[in-house]
Amino acid sequence: MNIQLTLAARYLRGRKLRTTLTTLAILFGVLVIVGMNSLLPAFTRAFQTNVLAAAGQVDATITLKTSDAFDAAKVDRVAAVEGVRVVSGLLNRTVNLPADYLDDDPARPDATGALSLVGIDVAQATALHAYNVQDGRFLADGDADVAVISQSLAELIGLGVGDTLTLPTPTGQTALTIAGILPPRMQLGNEEVFVTLAQAQAMLDMPGLINTIEANFDVVDEDERLALEQAILTELGDTFQLGGLSSNAELLANMDVAQAIFSLLGVLAVLMGGFIIFNTFRTIVAERRRDIGMLRALGAGRRTILGTFLAEGLIQGVIGTVLGILAGYGLGLLGVAALQPILSDMMNVDIGAPVVSPGLLIGSAVIGIGVTLLAGLLPAMSAGRVTPLEALRPSVGAVSLRRLMGVGFWAGVVMIALAVAALLTRDIAFIGLGAVLFVIGLILVGPALVNPVARFFSGLLAAVFARSGTAQLAQGNLTRQPSRAAITASTMLIGMSILILAASVVTSVTAGFGEVMRRSLGSDFILIPPSIAAWGTNVGAGSELADALREVEGVEVVSSLRFAPTQANGAAVSLLGIDPVTYSQVSGLTFSEGDESAYAALAEGRTAILSPAAAVALGAAIGDEVELMTPTGPQLYRVVGVGGDYLNAKITTVYISHDNIAADFNRTEDVLIQANLAAGADRVAAEAGMKDALRDFPQFRLIAGQEYIDENLALFDSVFTALYVLVLFLAVPSVIAMVNTLAIGVIERTREIGMLRAVGSTRGQVRRVVLAEALILAALGTLFGILAGLYLGYMGVAALEAFGYPMTYIFPTMGVIIALVAGIVFGVLAAIIPARQASRLEIVQALRYE
Known part of the structure; x- marks a missing residue:
């Protein structure tokens, strides 16, 4: 093996330009794979951190499958299950904050873009968790407008015991006096603001409701624990689950698709590098015919020649892969810098550093080095088969056209013909296969x-x-x-x-x-929440805001969207409530099936309009029924149209009426509001009136539709x-x-x-x-x-x-x-x-x- 490595190193040093270019080819492909696949996990992690605050270390976390709120009396039913030692019910809600909300200073970066408001039953929570207060005191039953925060949050926002923290809520802003400071938060998730359960229910306009039950068990045996978990689910019903919240799962699914696309681009880049390496090594074999002949004549075996060429490929593959991984991380950092302002404005998400997992490093190394070795294998085997006499004989010049139009050429022609035929079918499965055949066919007929x-x-x-x-x-x-x-x-x-x-x-x-x-x-004005599409992280407003806007002189019509997380036929979807009468006056869905008569149909019983993405995901069409999971159990909704809007175009969305989202999902909170002015209205005066109505709801940004x-x-x-x-x-x-x-x-x-x-x-x-x-x-x-x-x-x-x-x-x-x-x-x-x-x-x- 020493002679092979020595010859390989000597040949590589002798052709520095070629060696550099060939190594760059594989470096580039690995760079794309590492760069893109370190950026998207960072975004996914940031989104999950923003949406799903991590739960404490408990034996079980119980939520509705829809991650919606439910009656606080469910805590007693869980506590009654034999084997459950202690339980705690809480109301946990992510509060997305508008830009510069905490410091009101555009020149300074925001301390945080979101907080978790956690309402706890003090007696239950202190029996389950240890709250080590570093300064001040912990919450007490009956506390009103009082909060406890972590030291890390206190340092972020520059507040201490006795100071006031103001948060936006659906009923207007609420001022909370900080009573105590806990140790810095170490778990993944948003910084938490603890208030009493009654306070959280009042702030969020959710009286008597919680959305999470935490429980610790008496048993430690794994089989007994599984039996106990099943007993809890049996007691509560099939609408509940053990585990984390499922809010915005449909958006995370879209990010998985994006990561697959970027991985494909990276693999294509590596394949291009493989073409370069294959071409280079094949040419090297032709160029070194005399050298190979001399080595064979001096006694070198085929394995020596094969090993020399593979050693060259291995050296270049290792160097290119290592440099590609380093450069890929740099590309990830550039991507974070470029995307952070956009995602901060649109989704209120702070990405953080690129994520380089061991799996990504191993996969990149396997692909980078593996493609290099495979690309050099065929030329290396060809070199090993060259006999001394054949290698020392002068090489042949031109290649005849007849030789080029062999089996490969005609196979390529057939592939191209099949690809064109697939195009005519208009079937996406055949077209996708045809795309592969078309590209391979062009490569085969190329010579x-x-x-x-x-x-x-x-x-x-x-x-x-x-x-x-x-x-x-x-x-x-x-x-x-x-x-x-x-x-x-x-x-x-x-x-x-x-x-x-x-x-x-x-x-x-x-x-x-x-x-x-x-x-x-296209409405005259839109009230935009901090985060678009990730509706579940926004704190909206009660109906009083829309009513106040309707009272503004010059405003003719106001309509709003309301959100609830749910599952349809077992798949996570985003559920939006619209007013069948006013929605089409300020906005509109673009229908691919059905027409605007679907709006009126929403007022007739349990009916729904599916977004095109939802229609595909659920395999449903007009007249079909889809099963929506509600806090009280599944309900069947009849599909009356297929259409979507811009803000939810990439998300699996189901639209129902305001009445149905209130009755079945207990949601009356507006997360986006649109308004049109009357003909001839004073636009400046109307805008000023709407801003006055928004004074207590800073979570919304008023902007003209255009x-x-x-x-x-x-x-x-x-x-x-x-x-x-x-x-x-x-x-x-x-x-x-x-x-x-x-x-x-x-x-x-x-x-x-x-x-x-x-x-x-x-x-x-x-x-x-x-x-x-x-x-x-x-x-x-x-x-x-x-x-x-x-x-x-x-x-x-x-x-x-x-x-x-x-x-x-x-x-x-x-x-x-x-x-x-x-x-x-x-x-x-x-x-x-x-x-x-x-x-x-x-x-x-x-x-x-x-």
């Missing part, structure tokens, strides 16, 4: 198309490099090794196809979501710009591949370049030959990439449409233009180093090159 495509583009380049003959020389150099050129172009194909895919989705999303946005956010639309469109633009930058970043391996191929070509043609210089060719003409090769390669990869990207784009839009998103396919004209420009730029960039390398060759040394 046979190199000659005609290169001839076409060399004809175009001949007009640029008139009468110099450089375009024809470039064409001849590429067609001499069509397989190598096709594999190099395949990396460009993958990169450009991802770009066109992204452009197709972006264009279609902009059109589809833009239409839905204007329809659902202004909010403009905010969201600006957010779209920034996200899509970042997406284009990311996708162009993913195309970087294609530049590395072309530099590698061109540099290898220069080395192979050293004597040929020397002869050209000897018969009078200038350094500039040699540079133009390499530049023409790069441009033809880039054109080949870009052409194939655009074709593949258009197919993938159609597939992506069709998939999103099938999952219920408001999408209509729009041809990505701008994306195609960007791809063409990027192809030319990449071609020029790829030619710089090899062209300089070729033009600086000394004539005598080049002619003596072996």
Whole structure:
């Protein structure tokens, strides 16, 4: 093994440029995998921390499956179960805070974006938990407007014992006097504000209700504990569960999808690196034919030759993977810095540092090193099979077209034909399979198309490099090794196809979501809570706020959304209550099934409108019934329409009437309010009146509907710009591949370049030959990439449409233009180093090159 490592290290040091470029290819792929998959878990963790405050260390935490509130008398029923030692009922609610709420200073960063308001029965809670008060006192039964907080929260907000902490509630702001300070909070979750249970019920307008029961058991045997848990569930009924709250589970599911997408992009980047490595090693085998022959003649066995090439791949794979992991963490940090302002504004979430798990490190190492070894395996095996005589014999020149149009070519043709047929079916499953076949088919037919495509583009380049003959020389150099050129172009194909895919989705999303946005956010004014879509973390307002807005002079109509978490047919969904009469006057759903008559139908018994995403997830259509889990048990709702709005377009949402969400889910709290003005109303005076009505409800932000639309469109633009930058970043391996191929070509043609210089060719003409090769390669990869990207784009839009998103396919004209420009730029960039390398060759040394 020593001789193999020694030879591998010597070869790598001898070709520093090629070694660097090949290592960069795998570094780049690992960078994308680590960067993206460290960023999304950080966001998921931050969201869970914001929504689900961690429970204390107890034997059981009992909640409704809907995570809704229930009668406090359930505590006594749990306490009566044999084996339960002590129980405590509490009302726990996340309170999202508006920006600058605690310090009222825009120049200073917010101390915290959310708190957990915890109402406890003091006697029960102190029997279950030990509260070690560091300063002041703990809560006492009968305390009113009194709170106990942790030292860490006290330091964050600069308050102490005797100071006042004011919090927004559905009934207006409540001022709490801090009676005691607990040790700093060590558990994952929001900082907690403890009040008495009666105080929390009054603040949240939930008299007699709790949403969590904590219990400790007398038994320690695992089987006995399981039996006791089952006994508790039997006592309470099948609407309850043991475990954490399920609020906003549907949003977390969407984040899992996003993480899968970014993982796919990372794998594609690694595969592009694999193409580069495969191409490089295959060329190295051809370049070292004489070296291999000499080694074989001196007694080296096939295993020695195979081991040498695999050792080269292993060294480059390890170095590229380690550097890729480090660079990926840096990319995650940049992503956090870029996303933090957006998520803070839209969802009131503080992301924190990227999360690099052991599984991510191991997976990245396996993929990075594994792809490198696999990419080098076939060329290494080919090198091992070379006999001494064959290796020392002069190599054969051109490859015939008949040889290229073999089994692989015709298999590729069949795959492309099947892909086109799949497109005609309009079935997303067949289209998805067709996308894979189409890309593989293009790669397989690529070598046979190199000659005609290169001839076409060399004809175009001949007009640029008139009468110099450089375009024809470039064409001849590429067609001499069509397989190598096709594999190099395949990396460009993958990169450009991802770009066109992204452009197709972006264009279609902009059109589809833009239409839905204007329809659902087109009211004159909107009262926005701190967090959009994650409705369960917001503290809304009672009906008195909407009533006060209706009293403002100039306001014609006011309508609101109300939220309740639930499950439909066993799946977590977001339940929104709307007023069937006023909702369509200030907003509107975009219907994919049914029409606006569905609003009136909501007032007729238990009926529901499903969002497209919910219709897909639940497999339901108009006339079907879906089972919604309520605090008192399951209820059947009949579907009267399928439609969605902009704010909930990505979430599995069910819309029911205000009456039904109040009767079945006990929810009367408005989480978003929209208002329209009467014709001819004084807009400035009406806005001032609404701000006065909002004085006691600072959790809402008053904004004009058009202004909010403009905010969201600006957010779209920034996200899509970042997406284009990311996708162009993913195309970087294609530049590395072309530099590698061109540099290898220069080395192979050293004597040929020397002869050209000897018969009078200038350094500039040699540079133009390499530049023409790069441009033809880039054109080949870009052409194939655009074709593949258009197919993938159609597939992506069709998939999103099938999952219920408001999408209509729009041809990505701008994306195609960007791809063409990027192809030319990449071609020029790829030619710089090899062209300089070729033009600086000394004539005598080049002619003596072996």
